Amino acid sequence: MIDDQIVTIVFWIFSAGAIIAGYRVFRTDSMVRAAFYLLASFAAVGGILILLGSEFLGMVLILMMAGEMLIMAIVMVMYMMNPAGLNPMVMVHQNRVAAIAGVVAFLALAGVALAGDFPDKPAPDPPAATRELGVELLGNSMLVFQTAGVTLLATMIGAVALAGHRGRYGAADEGSLEPPLQPDEETEG
Amino acid sequence: MSTEAVLIVAAALFGIGVYGALSQQSFVMLMMGLELIINAAFVALVVLWARAAGGNPEGQMLGVVFMTVMAVEMALGFALITGVYRVRRADITEKLRRLKG
Numbered sequence: 001m002i003d004d005q006i007v008t009i010v011f012w013i014f015s016a017g018a019i020i021a022g023y024r025v026f027r028t029d030s031m032v033r034a035a036f037y038l039l040a041s042f043a044a045v046g047g048i049l050i051l052l053g054s055e056f057l058g059m060v061l062i063l064m065m066a067g068e069m070l071i072m073a074i075v076m077v078m079y080m081m082n083p084a085g086l087n088p089m090v091m092v093h094q095n096r097v098a099a100i101a102g103v104v105a106f107l108a109l110a111g112v113a114l115a116g117d118f119p120d121k122p123a124p125d126p127p128a129a130t131r132e133l134g135v136e137l138l139g140n141s142m143l144v145f146q147t148a149g150v151t152l153l154a155t156m157i158g159a160v161a162l163a164g165h166r167g168r169y170g171a172a173d174e175g176s177l178e179p180p181l182q183p184d185e186e187t188e189g
Numbered sequence: 190m191s192t193e194a195v196l197i198v199a200a201a202l203f204g205i206g207v208y209g210a211l212s213q214q215s216f217v218m219l220m221m222g223l224e225l226i227i228n229a230a231f232v233a234l235v236v237l238w239a240r241a242a243g244g245n246p247e248g249q250m251l252g253v254v255f256m257t258v259m260a261v262e263m264a265l266g267f268a269l270i271t272g273v274y275r276v277r278r279a280d281i282t283e284k285l286r287r288l289k290g
Contacts, residue, residue: 011190015198022205022225026213038221041202045228048198051190052239057252061231064256068263075267076217079280091214091281098212106204113196118237120192123244136246137253144250148257155261159268 018044039069203229
């Protein structure tokens, strides 16, 4: 029983961390800090997954997101104005509508969670679950696994084609202008 | 740690993600909102796998597919940001009033 209590306490710590860090992502001035808050949120979610017995998925999520958020921080610094957050900055539109939509989405999903009646069939121990996943990956679900791999390969090719210097209709930056002096000036391709 | 509690945490993450995806002007921040939404779906998937589906391996397989979706979304999102920035010098959604390149 004491184990259950510890698991519950750790779960609530991770949950609070995931939600607070997720909220801070959209409340910080620095975009790089936003990327690291999102990484913290993902790491907390990875912890929740491990607590739930899905050790493999939790660890893979943390590893994948660590790399992804570093790339995201680099993209921020490359493209975005004011990446360091030296000045206070609010870059939002339709803030009220978005906040209402977020709250409504939360209330609706929480209502479903509370009203729903879920079957109670606990998972086996984590090592057994990980082993089963490994057998499944290279057994019955190998087609799904391979399809995911081919999808990622196609994504890599598509991303290079989209971001590459030479586009489908000539040089990608053909006709592009120097950055305008006025930040709000409309730039026409 | 009941199923309902984890689902409510997932709902909170989803709500924050919806707020971010709808309200942010910067492309990258918008993608962060989308990532939070997928993340919430991931938590809900894993808790239902662990507590309601008897931990069958196909459930975790679906989690692997979710991760693929996350990676695809991020990679193509960054590629589109790069392409749009090259042609339009745009880094926020308000600068893209026309889709015609």
